[in-house]
Amino acid sequence: MREPSAGPRPHHVCVLAFDGVRLLDVAAPLEVFATASRYTGGRYTVRVCTPDGQDITTSTGLRIAADLPAADAGGADTLVVPGHAERVTFAGRPDLVELVARLAGGAGRVAAVCTGAFALAAAGLLRGRRATTHWEHAAKLARLHPDITVTADAIYVQDGPVLTSAGVTAGIDVCLALVEQDHGPDIARRVARDLVVFLQRPGGQSQFSAASRAPATSHPVLRPLLDAIAADPAGDHRLAVLAERAAVSSRHLTRLFTRQLGTTPAAYVESLRLEAARMYLEQGSGVTEAAGRSGLGSDETLRRVFARHLGTTPSAYAARFRTTRVEAEPAVRAQA
Structure with a gap:
């Protein structure tokens, strides 16, 4: 060229x-x-x-x-x-x-x-x-x-x-x-x-995309865990808890996540919680409520996760995606 x-x-x-x-x-x-x-x-x-x-x-x-x-x-x-x-x-x-x-x-x-x-x-x-x-x-x-x-x-x-x-x-x-x-x-x-x-x-x-679009898997160990995380993102999904639930070691579970989904258990849980927080914000929840209901916990954690994954803030996201309505502006009177 x-x-x-x-x-x-x-x-x-x-x-x-x-x-x-x-x-x-x-x-x-x-x-x-x-x-x-x-x-x-x-x-x-x-x-x-x-x-x-x-x-x-x-x-x-x-x-x-x-x-x-x-x-x-x-x-x-x-x-x-x-x-x-x-x-x-x-x-x-x-x-x-x-x-x-x-x-x-x-x-x-x-x-x-x-x-x-x-x-x-x-x-x-x-x-x-x-x-x-x-x-x-x-x-x-x-x-x-x-x-x-x-x-x-x-x-x-x-x-x-x-x-x-x-x-x-x-x-x-x-x-x-x-x-x-x-x-x-x-x-x-x-x-x-x-x-x-x-x-x-x-x-x-x-x-603009669905953040939690992890590859589908029918693996007998992972599938029940993924369904449980999706059903209750705010639940206790620490690695040790997930491993105990699946009756495997934490190391083996981490290997399964990496091999089947290309991510770690913690990163996967965070992506589901981020998706839940986005949904709550789009439905009108405040930042604190969205952080609590999604399982991310605090406003600061929610802000960090939004910055890392979406490059924006929760409040800016909510303002841009929650509604398409334009707030009425005060009328401007013509000068005499």
């Missing part, structure tokens, strides 16, 4: 679109760069390219018209690669992977939205790099491409001229970051205010 160009000429952004693409993966980057162009006197040109220059049908059924065929889209300053709604890994679509590789070869930088990271990975663009993707598919990306260091909780990751981002709306985050690199934080902040989004979103992806 060549270096990003400098100078007064417009920065050319090309968003690749194809049949089955997620609509918001395409729309979000278009909106960010088009808005930034208004605030910078037309410093961005934003175009949609499709494999053959024909209209494509998105995952929602909405059709998008192409500005140009991919064959004419070489030399973009920024190439944006969205995800496929159905073929998440781009398996069976070598044509798209080859197209991404060819377009990226002439681009100054490349940004993937959501599962577009799989197309970049298949094209060899993430080899030896750090990357992220939608939380639900991060483990799959790491498994299919062990030469990539997958950061599962990140909203976006930049490694050199290649950027990857989390699910769907994270396309806004990664494109805002690119605008900030090009024109500074003031312009990026103006774009964020225009779109009514965070300039830098608090927390990571895990606040």
Whole structure:
């Protein structure tokens, strides 16, 4: 890939679109760069390219018209690669992977939205790099491409001229970051205010996923313990108590958890308690009540667990997820 160009000429952004693409993966980057162009006197040109220059049908059924065929889209300053709604890994679509590789070869930088990271990975663009993707598919990306260091909780990751981002709306985050690199934080902040989004979103992806999605297991020793922990997260689930309940040694139980679930008993219990605390906060409980009912015990423990796993505070989490209602603001009277 060549270096990003400098100078007064417009920065050319090309968003690749194809049949089955997620609509918001395409729309979000278009909106960010088009808005930034208004605030910078037309410093961005934003175009949609499709494999053959024909209209494509998105995952929602909405059709998008192409500005140009991919064959004419070489030399973009920024190439944006969205995800496929159905073929998440781009398996069976070598044509798209080859197209991404060819377009990226002439681009100054490349940004993937959501599962577009799989197309970049298949094209060899993430080899030896750090990357992220939608939380639900991060483990799959790491498994299919062990030469990539997958950061599962990140909203976006930049490694050199290649950027990857989390699910769907994270396309806004990664494109805002690119605008900030090009024109500074003031312009990026103006774009964020225009779109009514965070300039830098608090927390990571895990606040939007189910924290306790441990792999399922039917192991005769573990299954009853997991069910008991899920039924009563606040119960006494110390390692010695769990081992006694399962009639095995603490060391053997720890080995079983590690082998079957990829975690320790204490970490598993904490994840279930965190999930319970989140539920209580979403239902309107205060921080102290959520800490007590979930088994985390104290406000301070709850804050530490939230900071470690979610990168935010319990009160900030509750404010963001408990309701979508906007509190009424005092009326502003016109000055006479």
